[in-house]
Amino acid sequence: MYQNELEKLLSKLPLGDIKYLDSIGSTNDEALAWAANDAEDLSLVIADEQTAGRGRLDRKWFTPPGTALAFSLILRSTADEKPHLSRTVGWAALAVADSLRMRQLTPQIKWPNDVLLLGRKVSGILVESVWSGNEIDCVVIGIGVNVLKGAVPPIDHERQFPATSLEDELGYPPERAEILLDILSNMINMRPQMSSDEFLNRWNESLAFLGQEVQVELENEISVTGLILGLEPDGSLRLRDGHDKTLAVRFGDVRLRPSK
Numbered sequence: 362m363y364q365n366e367l368e369k370l371l372s373k374l375p376l377g378d379i380k381y382l383d384s385i386g387s388t389n390d391e392a393l394a395w396a397a398n399d400a401e402d403l404s405l406v407i408a409d410e411q412t413a414g415r416g417r418l419d420r421k422w423f424t425p426p427g428t429a430l431a432f433s434l435i436l437r438s439t440a441d442e443k444p445h446l447s448r449t450v451g452w453a454a455l456a457v458a459d460s461l462r463m464r465q466l467t468p469q470i471k472w473p474n475d476v477l478l479l480g481r482k483v484s485g486i487l488v489e490s491v492w493s494g495n496e497i498d499c500v501v502i503g504i505g506v507n508v509l510k511g512a513v514p515p516i517d518h519e520r521q522f523p524a525t526s527l528e529d530e531l532g533y534p535p536e537r538a539e540i541l542l543d544i545l546s547n548m549i550n551m552r553p554q555m556s557s558d559e560f561l562n563r564w565n566e567s568l569a570f571l572g573q574e575v576q577v578e579l580e581n582e583i584s585v586t587g588l589i590l591g592l593e594p595d596g597s598l599r600l601r602d603g604h605d606k607t608l609a610v611r612f613g614d615v616r617l618r619p620s621k
């Protein structure tokens with residue numbers, strides 16, 4: 362674990378408690394259990410390796426040791442933030458995208474939860490909630506970033522979309538700890554703006570396939586094909602289908618890809 366390096370850098374940020382782990386099944390599982398107990402706002406679980414990293418719908422997320430960022434941030438939202446929690450995934454995706462822009466890369470957000478570089482997935486985000494009755498008590502934001510080449514899953518690792526790493530795109534191996542610091546700083550700085558129109562505009566402008574035709578797979582193997590018009594205020598995706606009808610696709614079990 363690169364704990365010493367991380368401790369030094371992360372001490373600059375107003376985070377809650379931090380758990381550093383050499384290896385874990387999934388940082389989201391650890392953070393969900395911690396959040397259900399007594400974790401403070403902005404507590405962090407970070408692991409060098411995940412042996413059962415998860416994507417959505419129980420898909421697998423590949424995190425071999427020494428190569429990737431895999432962490433989960435616990436958000437104890439305030440009453441003011443609760444109405445905007447559906448924007449959480451955009452918050453994380455923009456923070457990752459901004460950290461890549463700081464390195465002269467050109468990221469795009471493949472709605473809802475992937476960050477792409479030149480059409481290849483470099484980062485995935487998994488937002489999960491801890492409920493208390495009918496209310497969301499807190500949110501866990503899991504982020505995986507392929508930093509070094511070795512983080513890119515082999516072709517046969519149920520890979521449905523091309524993948525890349527920062528090392529592949531930059532041409533040199535960047536420091537994991539510095540990228541983590543930038544992502545977390547971006548999240549902390551952007552947090553008060555999450556409800557603003559400007560935030561939504563920035564998220565919108567970062568969307569991959571904007572104005573292009575895509576196919577979105579919903580639950581039960583139903584899919585819709587349409588032109589991406591942009592985001593609804595709650596972060597849903599607005600599409601125009603072949604009959605000129607506008608529809609909004611909510612988060613959930615969707616898979617998006619260009620239709621041709």
Ligand code: BT5
Nearest residue numbers: 387389414415416417420422423485486503505520521524
């Ligand atoms: C995601 O799901 O992209 C969300 C991934 C979230 C991972 C973080 S790591 C920290 C935290 N702890 C966890 O256990 N999870 C979070 P989804 O959109 O369902 O994409 C999953 C798909 O991406 C898989 O089915 C593979 O096709 C592909 N994939 C797996 N590992 C990958 C990797 N390292 N890079 C690029 N693609 C990958």
